[in-house]
Amino acid sequence: MTGPDVCQSDPGSWLLDRIDAREHSLTCQIEQTQAEIDTLTARLGELSEAIEHLRISRKILISLAEEGPVPAEPVAPPPALPDHPAYQQILTVFGEADGSLRARDLALAMDLPLMQNNIQNVRAKLKRLASRGILVETEPGLFTQPRP
Template structure:
């Protein structure tokens, strides 16, 4: 019986060594994959960073052009009555700055700002959606929430509490009323 026990111990040790070798091979393969994925992650982070900077630069330039065009349009509208022109293409929300009229915002963003400005306190996306004429489907609420977040990023609104939005800046000057459309 001692011989059988010795053979069993040798077989057990051999089995353990085989399992250890297999585990080591799996670890080495995973480490290799991890190194490859880390390289890919760094490359994608660099692309993302460049795109983010490009988008911010384009938004800033577009906002400046929009503000210039808005002031030119205001001067032209005072001299001649012109029907509004609907712009087709990328929707750009310019960064808020003193004296920038709400008229530079795309229609849906302007509607959102007007609803929030008329509210007596902070509002949630689900409260805003029906007031801008959209059905209260979850997709519409999430889309509006994204627009609200963009308006916060650009300085038009604030989010003092998560999911509760209010106007960041009241219109100043003698025309404190929000523009009519």
């Protein structure tokens, strides 16, 4: 028995098989469509978030533009270096030094005779530079340039 004979022997089961096949096909289409909807919904959420960020940025920029420029904080002038050329010579030695120096080391670097009077004069200049913030006395008698 082939084609037409099967239909004539049991037409109800043939119709039920066709309905089952159609139901299966529609179920697959529903699942595919739902997957596409989920993908598009996620993309819509991403686009909505991106446009919201742009709107917030626009509001902030407009707000900042309406406020006008922010006044600059006053910058403290650099400490004034005393007029005597020895101070410039001291700072030159510190610029070439790798670390902290004592008055005796500085006197040697400045080619001064190592006499008590010369060392005391250099120490006094170092103390004056430290009091103006140009140098820092890290421990008693040890001076260095401040770090920015």
